[in-house]
Amino acid sequence: MTSGKAHRKLGRNDCGGSGKPKCPKSLRAAVREYEQQHQGVIDSDLNEVASQNGLASQIKYACRSVFRRRCNGNGGMHEHQVSIGYKRLNRLANACANRHADFASVRSFEEISSLILKIAKRHNIDRIGALTQYDIALRIGYVIGKLPDSVKLHAGALDGAKALFRKVGKPLPSQSALNLTTLPYPLRNMQSHHVENFLCIYKCCFKQMVLR
Numbered sequence: 001m002t003s004g005k006a007h008r009k010l011g012r013n014d015c016g017g018s019g020k021p022k023c024p025k026s027l028r029a030a031v032r033e034y035e036q037q038h039q040g041v042i043d044s045d046l047n048e049v050a051s052q053n054g055l056a057s058q059i060k061y062a063c064r065s066v067f068r069r070r071c072n073g074n075g076g077m078h079e080h081q082v083s084i085g086y087k088r089l090n091r092l093a094n095a096c097a098n099r100h101a102d103f104a105s106v107r108s109f110e111e112i113s114s115l116i117l118k119i120a121k122r123h124n125i126d127r128i129g130a131l132t133q134y135d136i137a138l139r140i141g142y143v144i145g146k147l148p149d150s151v152k153l154h155a156g157a158l159d160g161a162k163a164l165f166r167k168v169g170k171p172l173p174s175q176s177a178l179n180l181t182t183l184p185y186p187l188r189n190m191q192s193h194h195v196e197n198f199l200c201i202y203k204c205c206f207k208q209m210v211l212r
Contacts, residue, residue: 160199
């Protein structure tokens with residue numbers, strides 16, 4: 001998300017980067033740190049999408065993945081989507097925007113994600129993987145009131161969930177999604193999409209944290 005001296009200035013997209021992060025001592029401290037330093041970046045992206053005029057424009061903005069607070073605050077493409085490139089994302093943006101009525105009628109976050117994948121396949125737009133599906137679905141879901149009601153697991157979030165449950169001493173209940181009630185108490189009051197982000201950022205820290 002943002003750059004800096006250590007983990008405390010890094011965001012979700014840098015959670016697997018080089019250098020050993022300086023980890024909070026406890027889970028509760030990590031939640032406080034996340035809320036103070038990372039949550040606002042995600043919220044800013046979502047609000048930026050919502051500020052566009054009309055659902056079709058919001059969908060285009062969500063797919064193009066370019067935001068003011070990215071790239072160290074200079075503005076740029078979300079790091080998750082850089083490898084996909086502007087050309088593919090613009091094609092996806094136009095194709096999805098043309099289906100704005102279908103997005104308006106979905107009943108769940110999962111339906112948004114599925115629709116994105118169907119559109120990408122129909123238009124032969126490759127490299128739209130699970131993480132990009134999730135990111136774009138989250139942005140669209142935010143503006144139509146269909147946020148995820150469970151913590152979706154993929155990429156770094158899945159690694160983080162595995163590390164957290166190893167620390168807890170319990171098997172991971174699912175490889176795809178977690179109910180908030182299965183998580184340690186400090187995480188249960190967070191929104192699901194923020195827990196997903198949290199798991200990725202702190203995945204390397206859970207082993208040494210006190211879970212309180």
